[in-house]
Amino acid sequence: MLKNIDYKSVIIGSLSTLCIFLIMGAAAERNNLGNITVDSINVVDENGDTRVTLKSLQFGGFIAAVNSLGEASTVFGVDEDGTGFVQTFNELGELITHLGASSSNGGVVKTRNAQGVLTSYVGTSVDGNGIIKTFNENEKMTAFFGTDKDQEGMLLLSDKNGDLNWGRFGKQEIKH
Numbered sequence: 001m002l003k004n005i006d007y008k009s010v011i012i013g014s015l016s017t018l019c020i021f022l023i024m025g026a027a028a029e030r031n032n033l034g035n036i037t038v039d040s041i042n043v044v045d046e047n048g049d050t051r052v053t054l055k056s057l058q059f060g061g062f063i064a065a066v067n068s069l070g071e072a073s074t075v076f077g078v079d080e081d082g083t084g085f086v087q088t089f090n091e092l093g094e095l096i097t098h099l100g101a102s103s104s105n106g107g108v109v110k111t112r113n114a115q116g117v118l119t120s121y122v123g124t125s126v127d128g129n130g131i132i133k134t135f136n137e138n139e140k141m142t143a144f145f146g147t148d149k150d151q152e153g154m155l156l157l158s159d160k161n162g163d164l165n166w167g168r169f170g171k172q173e174i175k176h
Helices: 007-029
Strands: 040-044 050-057 060-066 072-078 084-089 095-101 107-112 118-124 130-135 141-147 153-158 164-169 172-175
Antiparallel strands (some): 040 050, 050 060, 072 084, 084 095, 095 107, 107 118, 153 164, 164 172
């Protein structure tokens, strides 16, 4: 019976078994994959629909979570100016909140209504001071509260067209 043994098959089988043990042993010792370089990663659900995207762009990158309608619901990333931001969207994909940098490189939070119209702004003015603005459905500023360039407090109230009706700068009252 020993004359019918195929030594080539025995060697191949032994080497294959050895390779499997080596691979399993290497995987058990090393749970770190090291550096992985890709342009993007998409995480999909059980139906194959994208739910999270991690993507690198020329100016930075972003992570986006997608709802069941295929619309972005949250985006965390870097814009073209190199500043970071977080944005949330409603179920129809309308931008609702934005947390990021203002034009003066200070912080800003902007909110929008269900139609995507700007309703409030809390952030840093071009003078580097804190401000709060509210807007009506026509994106006309109706209220302003903040600090002016002279470091005085200010409060402004406007009509539905954005025209100033009443204001106060420090101790000075303004009426129109």
